[in-house]
Amino acid sequence: MSNRIKPLAKDVVNRIAAGEIIVAPSNALKELLENSVDAGATQIDVLTKNGGLKLLQIIDNGCGIDREDLPILCERFTTSKLKTFEDLKAISTFGFRGEALASISHVARLSVITKTKDSNCAWKAHYLDGNVVDGCESGIQPVAGKDGTVLVVEDLFYNIPSRLRALKSSSEEYSKIVDVVSKYSIHINDVGFCCQRQDGRGGKPTVDVMVRKGMKRKDRIRNIYGSNVANNLLELDIDPLEDYGLAKCQCSITNTNFDNKKSIAPVVFINNRLVVCDPLRRAINSIYAAYLPKGHKPFIYISMEIQPENLDVNVHPTKREVRFLNEDEIIDHIALSIDTHLASLDTSRKFMTQQVLTHKTEIGDEDVPIIKKPKLNVKKIQDFKPIDQMKKLYEHQMVRTDFSQTTLNTFVKSQVPEQSHVQGDSILVDNGTTLFVPEDEEVLDVDNSTLGTSIQVVERSAVNLISIKELRREVETNMSKELTHLFAQHIFVGIADYTRRLCCIQYDVNLYLVDFGAVLAELFYQIGLADFANFGKIEIEGGVDIKGLITSEIFGNEQLMDGMEPLGDEELGTLVVERFLDMSDMWGEYFNIEIEDRDGTVMMNTMPLLISGYIPPWSKLSLFLWRVINGVNWEDEKKCLAGVLRQLALFHVPASQKAADADTLDHVENVLFPAIKKRFIATDNLTGDIVEIANLPGLYKVFERC
Ligand code: ADP
Ligand code: MG
Numbered sequence: 001m002s003n004r005i006k007p008l009a010k011d012v013v014n015r016i017a018a019g020e021i022i023v024a025p026s027n028a029l030k031e032l033l034e035n036s037v038d039a040g041a042t043q044i045d046v047l048t049k050n051g052g053l054k055l056l057q058i059i060d061n062g063c064g065i066d067r068e069d070l071p072i073l074c075e076r077f078t079t080s081k082l083k084t085f086e087d088l089k090a091i092s093t094f095g096f097r098g099e100a101l102a103s104i105s106h107v108a109r110l111s112v113i114t115k116t117k118d119s120n121c122a123w124k125a126h127y128l129d130g131n132v133v134d135g136c137e138s139g140i141q142p143v144a145g146k147d148g149t150v151l152v153v154e155d156l157f158y159n160i161p162s163r164l165r166a167l168k169s170s171s172e173e174y175s176k177i178v179d180v181v182s183k184y185s186i187h188i189n190d191v192g193f194c195c196q197r198q199d200g201r202g203g204k205p206t207v208d209v210m211v212r213k214g215m216k217r218k219d220r221i222r223n224i225y226g227s228n229v230a231n232n233l234l235e236l237d238i239d240p241l242e243d244y245g246l247a248k249c250q251c252s253i254t255n256t257n258f259d260n261k262k263s264i265a266p267v268v269f270i271n272n273r274l275v276v277c278d279p280l281r282r283a284i285n286s287i288y289a290a291y292l293p294k295g296h297k298p299f300i301y302i303s304m305e306i307q308p309e310n311l312d313v314n315v316h317p318t319k320r321e322v323r324f325l326n327e328d329e330i331i332d333h334i335a336l337s338i339d340t341h342l343a344s345l346d347t348s349r350k351f352m353t354q355q356v357l358t359h360k361t362e363i364g365d366e367d368v369p370i371i372k373k374p375k376l377n378v379k380k381i382q383d384f385k386p387i388d389q390m391k392k393l394y395e396h397q398m399v400r401t402d403f404s405q406t407t408l409n410t411f412v413k414s415q416v417p418e419q420s421h422v423q424g425d426s427i428l429v430d431n432g433t434t435l436f437v438p439e440d441e442e443v444l445d446v447d448n449s450t451l452g453t454s455i456q457v458v459e460r461s462a463v464n465l466i467s468i469k470e471l472r473r474e475v476e477t478n479m480s481k482e483l484t485h486l487f488a489q490h491i492f493v494g495i496a497d498y499t500r501r502l503c504c505i506q507y508d509v510n511l512y513l514v515d516f517g518a519v520l521a522e523l524f525y526q527i528g529l530a531d532f533a534n535f536g537k538i539e540i541e542g543g544v545d546i547k548g549l550i551t552s553e554i555f556g557n558e559q560l561m562d563g564m565e566p567l568g569d570e571e572l573g574t575l576v577v578e579r580f581l582d583m584s585d586m587w588g589e590y591f592n593i594e595i596e597d598r599d600g601t602v603m604m605n606t607m608p609l610l611i612s613g614y615i616p617p618w619s620k621l622s623l624f625l626w627r628v629i630n631g632v633n634w635e636d637e638k639k640c641l642a643g644v645l646r647q648l649a650l651f652h653v654p655a656s657q658k659a660a661d662a663d664t665l666d667h668v669e670n671v672l673f674p675a676i677k678k679r680f681i682a683t684d685n686l687t688g689d690i691v692e693i694a695n696l697p698g699l700y701k702v703f704e705r706c
Contacts, residue, residue, distance in 0.1 A: 018103035025052025026176035031100035036060035051170030064116035244326035245310035266300035290462030467638035483682035515689035524649035536609030543603035624651035
């Protein structure tokens with residue numbers, strides 16, 4: 001056998017190319033449909049036989065094709081829509097590559113009957129492999145006909161038997177055709193659509209899609225997807241995101257009452273082009289998972305307009321997929337807007353006594369992330385390049401990147417033993433024991449009786465409170481990219497001064513001094529927001545008498561916040577009942593704090609577990625309780641939740657004391673700072689809490705001089 005390279009015959013090349021563009025009858029139909037829309041048609045009728053393989057006919061009343069253009073109509077790269085490459089940027093029609101008709105003529109028998117308004121008669125031509133065939137001299141014959149174009153595609157893939165064999169049944173191919181016509185008919189509202197098949201011998205065609213020209217979108221959706229969808233439909237105009245190139249975005253989506261278990265593929269149009277956008281589908285489905293009962297599916301129609309220069313439609317031969325710039329940001333924005341809208345619908349919800357509209361999400365539910373931490377993951381950090389890609393490091397700039405390398409703490413571990421305890425004989429946490437809870441939170445139920453606490457983790461549920469979502473968004477808005485990146489990439493060096501809560505971290509070639517009290521308070525607050533209503537649980541053996549604890553500790557220590565007045569016993573008693581007992585549902589549901597009325601004494605039996613492996617300093621519990629009663633705004637839902645979360649965060653920050661015990665140091669280094677590395681969004685207000693104290697090139701200069 002000869003190994004010499006020979007060019008393929010031209011018609012083989014064309015056929016191969018055509019087969020890539022036209023992979024199934026529905027692709028051909030989509031191209032023809034788009035041509036008709038481009039031609040300004042107001043009525044488009046589709047007729048098929050045998051799933052479009054035997055016959056695919058499309059009749060439109062558009063502008064028609066000029067007689068003079070017919071000879072080159074099916075040549076590759078002939079188009080009336082694009083003249084220069086620059087035009088691609090501003091393309092506003094469906095077609096632009098001039099490939100569709102050419103391709104079809106290479107894999108099927110194609111004929112055209114067309115009439116422009118100005119022409120006295122219609123013209124008919126047959127095409128094969130890009131050229132006009134048959135008929136009279138020129139192959140183009142005058143015939144009688146109406147304004148517009150009839151395109152007839154017969155015997156699709158007659159010359160590619162392997163493709164014919166690979167195609168699904170004709171009924172499946174037909175259902176794909178119906179799908180395309182249906183979706184376009186929802187999107188293009190000023191055009192009437194009809195789709196029929198003629199499969200029985202000589203019988204009447206069956207009509208599967210029929211929408212009249214003047215029909216509104218909602219009625220079209222009703223017509224195609226049924227009344228159940230249409231009756232539960234919400235129209236939503238999403239704010240443009242100009243900076244990211246999203247000029248417009250309109251949705252018709254079902255509400256949270258939509259009772260449907262069938263999965264309906266989302267209808268997504270980008271710049272009027274029907275596309276599939278899996279990341280968008282996933283994002284929206286996961287939003288809905290929080291609102292719909294398990295297994296229920298929404299209907300989604302979205303039409304986006306992206307600035308043409310941000311869009312690449314050439315990534316897929318059939319133009320089915322498109323790429324656009326800032327995809328993540330735009331998808332996040334859309335998903336969040338839908339989320340906010342769905343959350344705002346339920347106006348009946350009442351602060352604190354409401355039943356949260358959550359449905360437990362279960363493992364294995366497709367598309368549904370088991371743990372829903374919508375906005376607080378530090379995902380955006382990926383936008384930054386890892387250090388080593390940012391610049392090449394020279395030897396004198398070498399940084400420690402090996403975490404197993406010794407840190408300062410190893411040398412300065414203080415040996416002061418610490419037993420923190422809370423009065424009222426209820427809690428005794430021996431800080432001498434480290435409590436490490438495995439990462440795998442699903443199966444956790446650790447009962448560590450030596451600690452007097454046991455830890456459980458509950459099944460995760462989604463949060464639909466607008467205030468929490470707003471608070472989450474505030475954190476995001478205040479994010480400092482540089483600082484967040486720094487914390488995500490930092491290497492912990494050691495505690496510099498425990499009393500003043502200073503520690504050193506290294507990033508790149510720089511050494512920073514950080515107020516870890518402030519940073520940890522923010523971390524715990526963010527964890528509180530992210531895991532809201534989904535905390536683990538720390539059980540307090542025997543429970544704590546809230547009022548007893550406050551009176552014994554706070555007044556004794558006079559640790560009052562500015563503006564707080566010491567309260568009389570009676571007043572305090574009333575407040576404890578009001579804030580804790582009367583709100584016990586809220587405490588339990590949102591914070592995993594179990595409040596119990598034990599013969600007239602208000603007891604607290606559990607606390608939320610914010611980070612596995614970290615037990616808050618119990619000595620601060622009384623302060624926490626007191627401030628929750630007296631230092632939180634209880635009038636406004638958002639302020640109240642933010643206030644409680646802030647106090648909870650402050651409570652979790654390691655206690656300030658003269659010297660830290662070994663375990664606190666250990667916790668800061670091995671539990672808390674790793675958590676910062678993993679999931680911390682540094683906000684702008686932390687800028688003052690971190691200062692650069694040295695950089696390696698600078699130090700080298702100093703040493704060179706010595
Ligand atoms: P493209 O749409 O990318 O321009 P096509 O191969 O789909 O390429 O079509 C080639 C040209 O044929 C179009 O640019 C248009 O001028 C003309 N054309 C095709 N279909 C129609 C139609 N239904 N009505 C009017 N003109 C049409
Ligand atoms: Mg086209």
